[in-house]
Amino acid sequence: MVRIAACQTPEFLGDTDAALACVERFASQADADLLLFPECFLQGYLVTEPHVRQHALPLDSPEFETVLRRLSPLRQAIVIGLIERAGSRFHNTAVLIRHGRLLGVYRKVHLVEGEAIFTPGNHFPVFEVAGIRVGINICADTRFPDAAAAVAAQGARVLLVPAQNMMRRAAAEHWKDRHHQIRTARARETGMWVISADVTGTRDSDRIGWGPTSVIAPTGRILDQVELMRTGTAVSEIPTGSYEQAPLA
Secondary structure (H helix, E strand, O other): EEEEEEEEEOOOOOOOOHHHHHHHHHHOOOOEEEEEOOOOOOOOOOOOOHHHHOOEEEEOOOOHHHHHHHOOOOOEEEEEEEEEEOOOOOEEEEEEEEOEEEEEEEEEEEEEOOOOOOOOEEEEEEOEOOOEEEEEEHHHHHHOOOHHHHOOOOOEEEEEEEOOOOOEEEHHHHOHHHHHHHHHHHHHOOOOOEOOOOOEEEEEEEEEEEOOOEEEEEOOOEEEEEOOOOOOOEEEEEEOHHHHHHOOO
């Protein structure tokens, strides 16, 4: 069995130290093999040019090496969203880290309106974690069936979804119940577990993040979900054997 915990967290904007402290707190409390954190979690999801240019990190930089060293004592594998600088380009990226080593990188392919400062990724890598194969879609990627299908085609059992839905209140209300409709469709289409992590709370008087953070079985059934507007983890034990062995009932 592989135990995965998706973390519903506060939002941190431009405060990497606070974001890493949050990762450490969740890691100290979670009995899991892998922890999933939200989209652009490390520096905070602001897609304004000043924020991105100030806080983006090259993955071969001393600053990112400092991040890896800080996370090296954690026993869990970590999937965390960040803003990446690659030469003159910026990417909305999720990285897989374990014991202070960078093991995998995924760059968001399906960018949304407002993300013009990012360059989209162009492939869907998969990774082995604790005996199970996983892939990543970032937030709006899940609205496109081809993104999940590309991961499933490589034999992945689990689709990890770092998300960030801190929205203006009207938009947040519109989308609040639609995220699960989209993600359950991807689970049923592909036969993968779909596990998502999001932020929660308010940014200002007009922006709110409901979540959701959840575990969805290949049948489309929601097995665990963090209560909206609360921090916490949604956890599932996923068998490393055949799908027929999975506890879906």
